[in-house]
Amino acid sequence: MILVTGGAGFIGANFILEWLRQNDEPAVNLDKLTYAGNLANLDSVSQDPRHVFVQGDIGDRQLVDRLLARYQPRAVINFAAESHVDRSIHGPGEFVQTNVVGTFNLLESVRGYWNKLEGDEKSSFRFLHVSTDEVYGSLGRDDPAFTETTPYAPNSPY
Ligand SMILES: NC(=O)c1ccc[n+]([C@@H]2O[C@H](COP(=O)([O-])OP(=O)(O)OC[C@H]3O[C@@H](n4cnc5c(N)ncnc54)[C@H](O)[C@@H]3O)[C@@H](O)[C@H]2O)c1
Incomplete structure (x- = not known):
């Protein structure tokens, strides 16, 4: 079992469809269904x-703790986010609330869950x-590509 968040959004939904196409391991899908989430993306697996869909917020620790305890996932894949730059400039609050x-x-809940795992399940x-x-x-025209060790230099609340 894996726990996917934001699985009704653009990338998350396509991830779930591809995941279920490639293997039989079930996925719990936690999504708040904001304006960006659309369950129609997942019609073919409804x-x-x-596929277990749960409507809720990644910031809701009680809910996330419950899901982790019940489904015992071996991995969490976090796609849930406010994801549009322009919206972050006009209304940064939701961005701070979800993305930060x-x-x-979510990390705290998962850390609590992970701490109780043992052996192979933990590692x-x-x-x-x-x-x-x-x-x-931003990259200049001739700059080398970003890597994961590039220093952060965000220029919008997103
Ligand atoms: N789409 C792209 O081209 C692109 C490119 C680079 C990185 N990304 C990143 O990939 C991730 C997913 O992007 P996307 O395009 O699928 O976004 P999206 O906006 O299409 O989907 C986000 C999903 O998260 C859900 N969500 C929002 N807040 C939530 C919350 N608090 N709790 C639970 N669910 C919540 C929404 O309902 C929605 O289904 C984001 O982190 C985004 O920044 C996307």
Whole structure:
């Protein structure tokens, strides 16, 4: 079992469809269904028992703790985010709430869960956080590509 967040969004939904196409391991999909989430993206798996949809917020620790305890995932893949630069300039609050506070709460819940795992389950557990190259700022025409060690230089709340 894996726990996917933001799985009703653009990338998350395509990830879930591809995941279920490639293997039989079930996925719990935690998504708040903001304006950006659309369950129609997942119509083809709406009756598939390998896909468990839960509407909720990644920042809701009680809910996330419950899901982790119930489904015992071997990995968490975090796609949930406010993801549009222009919206972050006009209304940064939701961005801070989900992308910063929500991600922190999710990490804290998962850390609590991971701490109780043992042996192989602990060493093989993965938290995959999907971010954006926007965190590195802008590239000049002849600059080398960003890497994961490039210093952050964000130029919008997103
Ligand atoms: N789309 C791109 O081209 C692109 C490129 C680079 C990086 N990314 C990153 O990939 C990630 C996913 O992007 P996307 O394009 O699929 O975004 P999206 O806006 O299409 O989907 C985000 C999903 O997260 C859900 N969500 C938002 N806040 C939530 C919360 N608090 N709790 C639970 N669910 C919540 C929304 O309902 C939505 O379904 C983001 O981190 C984004 O920055 C996207």
